[in-house]
Amino acid sequence: MKILAFAEQRENEFKKSAFEVVRAAKTIAEQGGGEVLALVIGNCVAAIAPILGGFGAARVIVAEDPKLATYSTTAYAKIVSEVAKKEGVTHVFLPASSLGKDLAPRVAVRLEAGLASDCTALTVDGGEVIASRPVYAGKAITDVKVTSAVKVFSLRPNVFSAGSSNGTKAPVETSTVPLSDADFASRVVNVSKSEGRLDVTEADIVVSGGRGLKGPENFKMIEELASALGAAVGASRAVVDAGWRPHDEQVGQTGKTVSPTLYIAVAISGAIQHLAGISSSKYIVAVNKDKDAPIFQVADYGIVGDAFEIVPALTQEVKRVTG
Amino acid sequence: MKLVVCINHVPDTETKVKIGPDGKSIDRTGVNFILNPYDEFAIEECLRLREKNGGEVVAVSLGGDSHKETLRKALAMGVDKAVLLKDEAPRDSFSVAQALADFIRGVSPDLIFLGKQSVDSDDAAVGMMVAEMLGLPSVSVAVKMEVDGKTITAEREIEGGHEKVECSIPAVITAQKGLNEPRYPSLKGIMAAKSKPIEEVQPTPAQPKVDVVAMKKPPAKSAGKIVGADVSAVPELVRLLREEAKVI
Numbered sequence A: 001m002k003i004l005a006f007a008e009q010r011e012n013e014f015k016k017s018a019f020e021v022v023r024a025a026k027t028i029a030e031q032g033g034g035e036v037l038a039l040v041i042g043n044c045v046a047a048i049a050p051i052l053g054g055f056g057a058a059r060v061i062v063a064e065d066p067k068l069a070t071y072s073t074t075a076y077a078k079i080v081s082e083v084a085k086k087e088g089v090t091h092v093f094l095p096a097s098s099l100g101k102d103l104a105p106r107v108a109v110r111l112e113a114g115l116a117s118d119c120t121a122l123t124v125d126g127g128e129v130i131a132s133r134p135v136y137a138g139k140a141i142t143d144v145k146v147t148s149a150v151k152v153f154s155l156r157p158n159v160f161s162a163g164s165s166n167g168t169k170a171p172v173e174t175s176t177v178p179l180s181d182a183d184f185a186s187r188v189v190n191v192s193k194s195e196g197r198l199d200v201t202e203a204d205i206v207v208s209g210g211r212g213l214k215g216p217e218n219f220k221m222i223e224e225l226a227s228a229l230g231a232a233v234g235a236s237r238a239v240v241d242a243g244w245r246p247h248d249e250q251v252g253q254t255g256k257t258v259s260p261t262l263y264i265a266v267a268i269s270g271a272i273q274h275l276a277g278i279s280s281s282k283y284i285v286a287v288n289k290d291k292d293a294p295i296f297q298v299a300d301y302g303i304v305g306d307a308f309e310i311v312p313a314l315t316q317e318v319k320r321v322t323g
Numbered sequence B: 001m002k003l004v005v006c007i008n009h010v011p012d013t014e015t016k017v018k019i020g021p022d023g024k025s026i027d028r029t030g031v032n033f034i035l036n037p038y039d040e041f042a043i044e045e046c047l048r049l050r051e052k053n054g055g056e057v058v059a060v061s062l063g064g065d066s067h068k069e070t071l072r073k074a075l076a077m078g079v080d081k082a083v084l085l086k087d088e089a090p091r092d093s094f095s096v097a098q099a100l101a102d103f104i105r106g107v108s109p110d111l112i113f114l115g116k117q118s119v120d121s122d123d124a125a126v127g128m129m130v131a132e133m134l135g136l137p138s139v140s141v142a143v144k145m146e147v148d149g150k151t152i153t154a155e156r157e158i159e160g161g162h163e164k165v166e167c168s169i170p171a172v173i174t175a176q177k178g179l180n181e182p183r184y185p186s187l188k189g190i191m192a193a194k195s196k197p198i199e200e201v202q203p204t205p206a207q208p209k210v211d212v213v214a215m216k217k218p219p220a221k222s223a224g225k226i227v228g229a230d231v232s233a234v235p236e237l238v239r240l241l242r243e244e245a246k247v248i
């Protein structure tokens, strides 16, 4: 077993998922008998690469080019698959992030490999990796086995534990995959970030608001609670459809699937499509004035009451105990 | 402009999933199937491009006869032609993509649209696999796009922001909610769709590379604790989150 772990970085900083992916690869390689090779793509990324050793990478390969500073689906796919071939890896691990979901299918095709996407658990059984992956937005979970010679897995962010680094620095080598202009057939020409906003798929805590908040102006109190908790703001579809919140905040079956340690649903009824997107949250808290709201059936803790009174009080109390 | 849109037929998002007798797939009895929600945005984008530039929209779906229902919906919305790649063998994303790519090669469209994800398998993989198999550039999870001559500029969602991507035609686009507002089929469209032919084509045989070993329900979450009924419960809730759950 030789695993290639793709370590995602943006602006020369590793994403949390990079450490998660390397660590998960290491855990599997230990069980299956093998080693982990990490790959970092970008511009001037060699400086950050060695720390992947602390999470289990025996070696790190870096592919550097000014043109790789931003993402290119075609160029990245070429590099990952060429490195995988050259190194004779048996498994490729990537994050199921927006970049990873775009990249992994292309890598799989280039390697004639089956893809198990958005995995939430990995085990080894008789030398074979078994991946668990949610389907129907988490209403069911399938265990799958990839049968091709090379196997590709994308791992849902925020689910696998990265653990802490043991301080080892991995040796770094430079990729020899040649690139030409034709390899940059699709290229990112601009990245616009919503300043200071955490993404619901990456945050440890998510506070979401629903239609019961009556209007967009009342999301101010949701934002304040989120800020007190260091949380991302989410929303139900009813709220997004009404135009109160941007749709990249929508949580649920046709929005984003979230896996935070704490999910707080305020004035959200808990429709099946909403619940589907939050089922892998560790703890769910519901605030709703209707005691029969379906959200209470999945909530670990609930307060039956008026959000307009409870949310500001909750923000104060959180600030008091954490401040 | 020649456009192909790949559409899937999936269980309604209202479906309460029950595991079927084989222990590897869902029990389909009583389940209502619909056009995959993201594929509606893909169809709509094709129709708008055709309205602007002229040309033809071909909708293609791989699956059994039941997929005709979804192809009829696409016809009712206004696509020109519907093709069923008729095959019911179980497939993984790779072998779905292979059948679609093999079909698309014969059409040589200017643009190929798919949804960003099927709401059954949740693979979010077929679109980029089709692009790679056809050797084409792509934009996945597109929320905005413009075509200017041979150049496409599109915006895709990333964590906490957006990316603007540029590539040239022909290309593959996968649609995300926000790309447009899909139209409802008109009554006239629905009536006309009933009599339009659905062409049946034999697809490339399935050779899946991923096997489902088992399907199970996620561990049931039991209803938790109602901490209280007004603001007086707030300190206790925060205490539980800190001391019992240890999450804040």
Ligand SMILES: Cc1cc2nc3c(=O)[nH]c(=O)nc-3n(C[C@H](O)[C@H](O)[C@H](O)COP(=O)(O)OP(=O)(O)OC[C@H]3O[C@@H](n4cnc5c(N)ncnc54)[C@H](O)[C@@H]3O)c2cc1C
Pocket: A209, A210, A211, A212, A213, A235, A236, A237, A238, A239, A250, A251, A252, A253, A254, A255, A256, A266, A267, A268, A269, A270, A271, A272, A273, A274, A277, A287, A288, A289, A290, A293, A305, A306, A307, A308, B013, B037
């Ligand atoms: C194809 C399809 C896909 C869908 N995908 C999604 C999805 O991805 N995500 C999603 O969220 N939905 C999705 N939906 C929509 C879903 O079915 C629900 O309509 C939606 O989730 C409802 O949003 P809500 O809970 O905010 O609103 P409502 O159902 O209207 O609930 C509002 C809640 O607020 C409570 N409330 C009112 N006032 C107060 C107050 N003062 N204090 C406290 N509580 C109060 C009420 O008791 C009620 O429970 C989808 C639907 C379809 C058909």
Ligand SMILES: Nc1ncnc2c1ncn2[C@@H]1O[C@H](COP(=O)(O)O)[C@@H](O)[C@H]1O
Pocket: B006, B007, B008, B009, B036, B038, B039, B042, B060, B061, B062, B063, B093, B096, B100, B113, B114, B115, B116, B117, B118, B119, B121, B122, B123, B124, B125, B126, B127
């Ligand atoms: N059987 C199918 N027939 C036609 N298109 C499909 C099929 N399965 C998936 N697709 C397309 O691929 C997209 C992504 O699906 P998936 O990778 O399965 O999540 C869908 O939104 C459809 O556009």
